[in-house]
Amino acid sequence: MSAGQRRLDIEEVGDITVATFTDKKILDEGNIQIIGNQLFSLVEEEGRGKIVLDFANVEYLSSAALGKLITMDKKVKSAKGKLRLCSVRPDIYEVFAITKLNKLFDMRETREQALEGL
Amino acid sequence: MSTTESFDVTIPSDTAKGREVQDQIVESLEAHGFSARDVFGVRLALEEAIVNAIKHGNRMDPEKNVRIQWEVNASYVKVTIEDQGEGFDVEDVPDPTDDENLDKPGGRGIMLMRSFMSHVAYDGGGNILIMDKRCGEEEESDD
Incomplete structure (x- = not known):
């Protein structure tokens, strides 16, 4: 069954690509791998320059998921693109704040705020 | 209710099995009335700790096991996780929040455990992790 292979919903809003995580928990190594590949292909294969990652559905995420986001951020920056994260719940925001990744990521x-002026 | 319950589970080096134990521990926390915020923190710490034991400790070796013991009551949970790896020195793990490490993808698990639990310690040369959480306790703050 191929269900479950798709971990991100992709939408176009003008020239911006919005990728929404479909999982509540981003923990499983296999899922994180799939998410990473889907994210990286947005930049590397599809050449999208303005990307918003929407975390509205996400209730849990592990440091392994943070690792993929950091790699994604690097790829976007080296392609001279822009990446923003939005709709991160307070619990999850705390995970970014503890690891100081709230300073690395926009x-x-x-x-709406993420789309504005990107 | 102040009864303390104790559990002792041994699993193979399989993160799916680790997640089943995680669910079991979360169930026992909820049964003892832990708040959603405390449950969130303990679950996250467990995820990091069990994955570390399987991946970095046992190096995914299916012949090796991870033993997870926990005791819980209405105000406290203590978890001991023992892998069959070679151990490590926690002092050798670089600080992921240093400027030169901030954009490196790894090394944040231990930091998250320390932030969300009340105490985290390594024993037995690094292959035994002991961590506890007093519920309702605020994380340390700089201000």
């Missing part, structure tokens, strides 16, 4: 409260 994080916005809502999707």
